[in-house]
Amino acid sequence: MSIKENLEQIFTTIPNHVKLVAVSKFKPNEAILEAYETGQRSFGENKVQELKQKFEDLPKDIEWHFIGHLQTNKVKYIAPFVSLIHSVDSYKLLQTIDKEGYKNNRIINCLLQFHIATEETKFGLSLDEAQEFLANEEFQKMKHISIVGVMGMATFTDDEKQIVREFKSLKFIFEELNSKFFASKPDFKEISMGMSDDYKLAIEQGSTIVRIGSNIFGSRQYTQ
């Protein structure tokens, strides 16, 4: 099936209140343009250089999402244009994003990434770590970031019960933070969870943003 056909099929499975981020990492501009012509406007990348290059080459009404592990020294390359950083996994990174937001005279939207999988390789905060810095006065003073929700990745497994359990744990984290720290902030409303293999389960568990790559673009070849 073509990218267009894949996307049109996926559109029918995603309710209106859920946003689709098409994960275009490792895919060429032509593939992104085919999705663009089908009406898709939000794309996700996990490498800073690749994202920056694609931003420069492609239509300016694309909304770019950064979904990979982000090193503090690279924030400056995406700070001028990134629409949402899904993967804030340390307080230090949040401070750097705030600083770059200030330099660019904009507020950068972020999600806090939580470690919900059993695999150790996946990045992310624990609930305790996040609560500690959210309660900190220094955090309250940051004017150039807006935390609009949470993100997580389930374990790579066929065990649906486990995946559901992990998505429920992210939903729980969202509710905890929402009531303790964001009760007066209506912008805190996003739960980014669900990929090609598990996005339907994620939507059932309350996801508001799904990040889908291979179901749209075909499988990736990691040759880089």
Ligand SMILES: *Cc1c(COP(=O)(O)O)cnc(C)c1O
């Ligand atoms: C690659 C990636 C995706 C998309 O994965 P698919 O299984 O191809 O849909 C989603 N989220 C993150 C963080 C990724 O790195």
